[in-house]
Amino acid sequence: MSKNDYYMIQGEDYGQMAIQVLQAAGVAADIADKSKRIGIKPNILGAKKASEGAVTHPELVDGVLTYLKKEGFHNLVVLEGAWIGDLTSRAVRVCGIYDICKKHQVPFVDLQKDAFRTVDAAGMPISVCEEVFRLDYLINIPVLKGHCQTTVTCALKNSKGLIPNSEKRRFHTLGLHKPIAHLNTVIRQDFILLDNICGDLDFEEGGNPVVMNRVLGFWDPVLCDSFAAESMGYRPKDIAYIRLAEQLGIGSTEVEHANQVVLGEGIPEKETMRHTKRVSKLAAYADAKDACSACYGSLIYALDRLDDAGLLRGHRAGSVCIGQGYRGKSGTIGIGRCTGCFEKNVDGCPPKAVDIVQFLREQWD
Numbered sequence: 168m169s170k171n172d173y174y175m176i177q178g179e180d181y182g183q184m185a186i187q188v189l190q191a192a193g194v195a196a197d198i199a200d201k202s203k204r205i206g207i208k209p210n211i212l213g214a215k216k217a218s219e220g221a222v223t224h225p226e227l228v229d230g231v232l233t234y235l236k237k238e239g240f241h242n243l244v245v246l247e248g249a250w251i252g253d254l255t256s257r258a259v260r261v262c263g264i265y266d267i268c269k270k271h272q273v274p275f276v277d278l279q280k281d282a283f284r285t286v287d288a289a290g291m292p293i294s295v296c297e298e299v300f301r302l303d304y305l306i307n308i309p310v311l312k313g314h315c316q317t318t319v320t321c322a323l324k325n326s327k328g329l330i331p332n333s334e335k336r337r338f339h340t341l342g343l344h345k346p347i348a349h350l351n352t353v354i355r356q357d358f359i360l361l362d363n364i365c366g367d368l369d370f371e372e373g374g375n376p377v378v379m380n381r382v383l384g385f386w387d388p389v390l391c392d393s394f395a396a397e398s399m400g401y402r403p404k405d406i407a408y409i410r411l412a413e414q415l416g417i418g419s420t421e422v423e424h425a426n427q428v429v430l431g432e433g434i435p436e437k438e439t440m441r442h443t444k445r446v447s448k449l450a451a452y453a454d455a456k457d458a459c460s461a462c463y464g465s466l467i468y469a470l471d472r473l474d475d476a477g478l479l480r481g482h483r484a485g486s487v488c489i490g491q492g493y494r495g496k497s498g499t500i501g502i503g504r505c506t507g508c509f510e511k512n513v514d515g516c517p518p519k520a521v522d523i524v525q526f527l528r529e530q531w532d
């Protein structure tokens with residue numbers, strides 16, 4: 168195992184996919200001591216269902232608890248503090264994670280009710296909930312999704328659920344980026360199981376889910392967030408909190424030098440997502456034939472970046488081809504390896520949104 172490794176699996180059996188990622192990464196061997204207190208930190212932002220694109224899928228928490236118990240770990244706790252606008256006690260029930268905790272007889276700790284202490288986070292005093300200091304190992308389960316202030320939210324920002332509400336308010340007045348980076352100098356993130364199933368296009372509260380049907384595993388939260396940024400069409404160093412976290416020594420932004428381990432079949436199921444109005448508007452630029460979810464999702468994120476830059480205007484609907492149905496076929500502009508016979512295409516299986524953005528900019532500028 169190297170801090171540079173990351174694991175990726177695609178499909179729809181999310182609980183099983185979580186177990187496969189943990190097994191491939193060797194998380195049990197990394198924890199080693201069976202008596203260790205292990206915290207599992209999902210993203211339970213508010214009273215939402217995971218299908219809306221805002222909160223962690225309960226199937227992933229189920230997979231993690233099943234794996235850990237089977238490996239002989241029993242000192243487990245699921246912990247979270249919802250955002251200021253909601254009660255954790257309500258949110259954890261609505262999203263289904265409370266039932267998963269009950270099923271495994273694992274306690275859920277509501278951090279909105281926890282005491283806290285103020286610590287020095289690389290020169291910045293930050294208040295952190297007491298329960299965090301009782302943990303010997305933390306498995307973070309963030310959702311890869313957009314955010315109205317920080318553009319991307321993932322592993323580093325998911326740590327904000329481990330601080331009291333008063334500190335969350337202060338973080339917002341400080342502009343989020345700097346305190347998020349500093350917080351992660353005192354929060355451990357031993358393993359990150361990334362929920363990239365259907366995170367939101369650009370808003371942390373959900374409403375416009377983009378189906379990718381992927382689960383990933385990372386050892387390095389900065390690498391995880393850098394991957395997330397590229398998956399949404401951004402360069403990691405353009406996101407201030409990711410850049411700052413690297414400068415503080417928390418991890419690396421160099422996704423291109425990381426080692427990707429693909430698990431399972433490699434080729435995912437075909438995209439069948441039902442689009443919201445907003446996503447449908449972007450999807451209208453694509454002519455999809457049997458596209459995989461991850462490929463199609465990357466294109467949606469890329470089109471959203473191009474829309475932000477005002478570059479979609481003047482282009483006709485269906486002008487970008489994507490999907491397995493184009494294998495061996497000719498055409499003009501294609502996305503992904505399946506369109507390799509087109510006049511122009513961006514390679515990758517699936518390609519990253521950041522590469523699609525650059526490719527389409529070159530064609531359309």
Ligand code: SF4
Binds near residue numbers: 461462490502503517
């Ligand atoms: S390039 Fe083809 S096979 Fe690969 S993810 Fe895209 S649609 Fe699927």
